[in-house]
Amino acid sequence: MNTINKLQDIFRDVFDDDEIEINQDMTANDLEDWDSLMHIQLLVAAEEKFSIKFSTAEVLNLKNVGDFVALIDKKLENK
Amino acid sequence: MFEYFTAGISLTNPLYAAVLLLAPIFLNNNLKFRRYIFCVLNACVITIAAPSIFHAILLLSWSLTPYFAVLLCTHVLKIRWYKPLLITTMVVVFAYLQHYNWIFSTLHISYITVWKVVGISYILFRQLDFIIQYEYNQDQNIRISFIDYFNYQLSFYTLLCGPIVRYQDFVSDFYSVRIIHDFDSILNKVSRILSGFIKIYLISSLLDYLVHASYEHLTTAVLSARVIAWCIVIFGNIWYIYFNFSGFMDVVIPAASLAGFHLPENFNKPYFARDISDFWNRWHITLSSWIKDYIYTPTYKYLLTINKPLSSYFTYFLTFLIIGIWHGPTLNYLVYGILLGVVAMLSQFYTATLRKRLGRRGSIEFRARKCVHILEVLCTLVISSACIIFVGLDIIGRFF
Numbered sequence: 001m002n003t004i005n006k007l008q009d010i011f012r013d014v015f016d017d018d019e020i021e022i023n024q025d026m027t028a029n030d031l032e033d034w035d036s037l038m039h040i041q042l043l044v045a046a047e048e049k050f051s052i053k054f055s056t057a058e059v060l061n062l063k064n065v066g067d068f069v070a071l072i073d074k075k076l077e078n079k
Numbered sequence: 080m081f082e083y084f085t086a087g088i089s090l091t092n093p094l095y096a097a098v099l100l101l102a103p104i105f106l107n108n109n110l111k112f113r114r115y116i117f118c119v120l121n122a123c124v125i126t127i128a129a130p131s132i133f134h135a136i137l138l139l140s141w142s143l144t145p146y147f148a149v150l151l152c153t154h155v156l157k158i159r160w161y162k163p164l165l166i167t168t169m170v171v172v173f174a175y176l177q178h179y180n181w182i183f184s185t186l187h188i189s190y191i192t193v194w195k196v197v198g199i200s201y202i203l204f205r206q207l208d209f210i211i212q213y214e215y216n217q218d219q220n221i222r223i224s225f226i227d228y229f230n231y232q233l234s235f236y237t238l239l240c241g242p243i244v245r246y247q248d249f250v251s252d253f254y255s256v257r258i259i260h261d262f263d264s265i266l267n268k269v270s271r272i273l274s275g276f277i278k279i280y281l282i283s284s285l286l287d288y289l290v291h292a293s294y295e296h297l298t299t300a301v302l303s304a305r306v307i308a309w310c311i312v313i314f315g316n317i318w319y320i321y322f323n324f325s326g327f328m329d330v331v332i333p334a335a336s337l338a339g340f341h342l343p344e345n346f347n348k349p350y351f352a353r354d355i356s357d358f359w360n361r362w363h364i365t366l367s368s369w370i371k372d373y374i375y376t377p378t379y380k381y382l383l384t385i386n387k388p389l390s391s392y393f394t395y396f397l398t399f400l401i402i403g404i405w406h407g408p409t410l411n412y413l414v415y416g417i418l419l420g421v422v423a424m425l426s427q428f429y430t431a432t433l434r435k436r437l438g439r440r441g442s443i444e445f446r447a448r449k450c451v452h453i454l455e456v457l458c459t460l461v462i463s464s465a466c467i468i469f470v471g472l473d474i475i476g477r478f479f
Contacts, residue, residue, distance in 0.1 A: 037391055056372070057212045059372075059376060060373075
């Protein structure tokens with residue numbers, strides 16, 4: 001299972017919606033419930049699932065799902 | 080009385096206005112030396128603003144310290160925890176320089192200077208951005224040099240009251256100059272500058288007069304006069320601040336654009352906001368965005384990690400409390416922050432209750448109704464107006 005698929009499971013879990021399909025270009029504007037609170041819940045869920053830690057600077061430079069996946073991959077590589 | 084400086088960086092100062100007008104000519108003509116020319120212009124503006132060389136040196140030392148401190152900590156001393164160390168130091172020194180009396184008088188600490196720097200709170204947020212993002216910017220090969228930091232921190236466009244630009248955005252923007260050549264665009268910018276002047280010197284001046292005249296009658300014995308005075312203060316002050324601040328942005332943003340800079344917008348029809356968070360996403364946008372990135376997100380993330388109950392409510396309260404305190408050093412701003420925090424928690428409670436009772440889909444449908452929409456907008460406007468009377472007016476001093 002690659003990172004984006006694992007991340008999709010996290011999205012479905014956090015948003016409590018099994019029909020969510022994510023893609024690299026997806027942003028908060030594409031999901032109705034993706035507000036700042038949900039965004040942080042996503043970050044924390046991803047940190048727990050992948051056993052990694054995001055810094056403040058890394059978090060605020062995320063622009064879309066593609067950036068999120070790239071950041072997780074980079075963190076996993078450096079683990 | 081405190082002595083303010085950098086107040087010279089005002090649109091009423093003909094020298095500052097002249098720099099604003101002439102800057103595009105200097106900056107667009109020689110792109111190779113653009114950063115040096117900008118540096119000289121910024122230094123000139125500081126010289127215009129500072130009443131003495133002593134003041135200028137103090138401003139420069141305070142503004143430029145983080146650059147050298149970060150270099151020293153990361154490259155020479157190799158301190159791992161330099162971020163919390165520098166952030167705490169900068170915030171404490173800022174509170175001291177700004178004369179946060181409700182902190183320092185309680186601790187019986189006296190001030191060594193009587194001067195205060197207008198715009199110092201903006202300088203602080205740029206400093207913290209630089210410190211927090213330093214390593215990330217290095218990893219991303221973002222250009223970091225003394226002259227770029229100097230221009231970022233002391234840019235005469237944003238020195239006084241923003242918009243709060245991030246170092247990364249400033250540098251990327253500075254080296255990707257977009258000089259405007261077509262006449263229509265120039266005309267649009269000039270007309271926005273003129274509308275900014277009208278907002279500041281006509282509309283906001285009139286509102287300022289009305290608000291201050293009414294402020295004197297807040298405690299008058301006649302009930303009807305008192306009610307009218309309160310209404311004018313409550314609904315006049317928010318519009319005064321809006322026209323004054325957004326007017327300044329209407330001058331500075333297009334003026335910077337004529338010189339090849341892209342400054343972010345700070346207002347987006349705040350009077351149409353549906354709750355307090357929405358209001359702050361539309362009002363002083365660059366401040367809200369800064370606070371969201373550096374206060375709200377890390378706090379909520381930390382609280383979620385340690386599984387603390389009611390973490391979203393606490394985060395909202397803390398975030399808005401800091402917004403209030405950042406605005407000024409007196410108790411009025413502390414009260415303003417507490418009020419904003421309470422309103423934000425109530426707003427969060429309202430959203431959560433709707434979701435709980437009506438479900439996700441049901442709450443969206445409920446809020447989509449026109450009457451609910453109008454009611455929410457009106458409530459937000461009234462509540463925001465009521466809170467904002469503590470900004471710029473000494474409401475506490477009037478009664479105690």
